[in-house]
Amino acid sequence: MLSKNTYFLLVFLLFFSLISCAQTNTTNKNSTAIKNITISSKEVLTAAQQTKLYVPLLKQKNIAIVANQTSVIFKNEEEKYTHLVDSLFQLNITIKKVFSPEHGFRGKADAAEAVADGVDKKTGIPLISLYGKNKKPTAEQLAGIDLVVFDIQDVGVRFYTYISTLHYIMEACAESGIPLLVFDRPNPNAHYVDGPTLKLEHKSFVGMHPVPLVYGMTIGEYAKMINGENWLKDNVKCDLTVIPLKNYTHQIPYSLPIRPSPNLPNDQSINLYPSLGFFEGTIINAGRGTENQFQQYGAPFFPKSDFSYTPQPNFGSKHPKHQDKLCYGVDLKNVERLNSVTIKYIIDAYNKTPKTEKFFGATFTVHAGNLELEKQLKDGLSAQKIHNSWQPAIEEFKKVRLKYLMYE
Known part of the structure; x- marks a missing residue:
């Protein structure tokens, strides 16, 4: 038979375990907001602070x-x-x-x-x-x-x-x-x-x-x-x-307290920016002219859907694409934190764009950094095949990158 003290200890441990599980679930639920994720208890110090x-x-x-x-x-x-x-x-x-x-x-x-x-x-x-x-x-x-x-x-x-x-x-x-x-x-x-x-x-x-x-x-x-x-x-x-920085590793999620530029207003936009930045070289609006820049994309000629918005001139964009036009599109404000460049968004937009519209603009190639991506999209390659095509060059770059890393 358990002693009274042992019984209370087990009850306490069970209660603590339940609290820990609840906190873990809450963290997972809120993982879409990068600023709510904490990995290191140490305060990251920028160089300027030192x-x-x-x-x-x-x-x-x-x-x-x-x-x-x-x-x-x-x-x-x-x-x-x-x-x-x-x-x-x-x-x-x-x-x-x-x-x-x-x-x-x-x-x-x-x-x-x-x-x-x-x-x-x-x-x-x-x-x-x-x-x-x-x-x-x-x-x-x-x-x-x-x-x-x-x-x-x-x-x-x-x-x-x-x-x-x-x-x-x-x-x-x-x-x-x-x-x-x-x-x-x-x-x-x-x-x-x-x-x-x-x-x-x-x-x-x-x-x-x-x-x-x-x-x-x-x-x-x-x-x-x-x-x-x-x-x-x-x-x-x-x-x-x-x-150098102090108390920093590459894996520490870092929330920027000041927007680094007018159209990156929060952590979500910064995390989505690599994937949605391709739209800068296309006819598609990536949220400029709204308060949700790089957290949504759309165009007036997309099929009608439950999500829509109308780009208007604002602090971040004086002349946004499709200004004053109702755009149907995709809302990404609540997607989970990305750990890779997600090509499915531009594939989706390309497939939704009528052939009568010119999807690719003059700067798409310089944004992509090559001619291959435009061809891959036109040829209808899957997101996985496009992603796989990047890997050999990425592995070569990682060897170069390794020589210059200052942090884990």
Whole structure:
């Protein structure tokens, strides 16, 4: 017979077990929201937060900073964050100019919208756009600069142009003999490597390197790969230092507190972006002109369905595809977290598009990085066959990638 104490112990253990099961079920139910998943109890520290590692390197130097709205130093609950430029300005670091990428210094410009030079109203620091005709700093723009700091949040997708800006910054620094500090930040899509690999004959600003669509590296690791694989013009080498993350692995789901660009408003859109980004080179609307960018897709000519929406000009898109037209489509706001590039969405859209409509646009090839994907879709290949065709190049890339990884 059980003693009284043993009985109560067993009851307690049973109760604890039930609570644990309930919590596990809740986690599974909410797994569609990446920000609710927690793997590590340690706080991930971005490079920018670790001021002791880099502030001594900046003193008594003329600095240029490559930054946007994500270039922040996270603080406590009461004061969530301060912008890196503002923080260094307060520390009397000499910031001569700020270079801003696509979407601008404060991140308010549309995709592909020209960003003008100007002056930051808060600090009076000159702003130089690196989007439009001037994608690479000139020698004149870097004259008198002792050190360049690059701190921009990436999302780990080849056609997301911040890595192209990184390439040109590295190249310009190498040519002018200026050291570059890259402040590392977590990649919310670092948990897998997948997608078609770019062929260099289709190189463009939306894809400059022979990497899969999703490359599974932080921006610091990627910078090391650009340097190590001699991808800079004339094989020049950048004097590169990466300020690392702390308490980070590639498998830690990371929720971005600040949208990295106007049309990636939340974790779900960022997770779906590699799969829905193909629509940028087609006639299909991928949620631009709504509050659910890259979480749905549709068109006026799709078969009528229970789900519909009407794209309207908004913060993220001044002229969305099929503006003011009722679009029928597919709602992906609640799909589970993806661990691969999902090609079934574009197959579905292609099959729903009447032959009288021109499905593929001028930029589809540069988004795909090759000619094969368009042909595979036209030939009616299954999602599995298309996915299988990517694997040999992915395996070769993983061997290259391994040389530059800084985290597990």
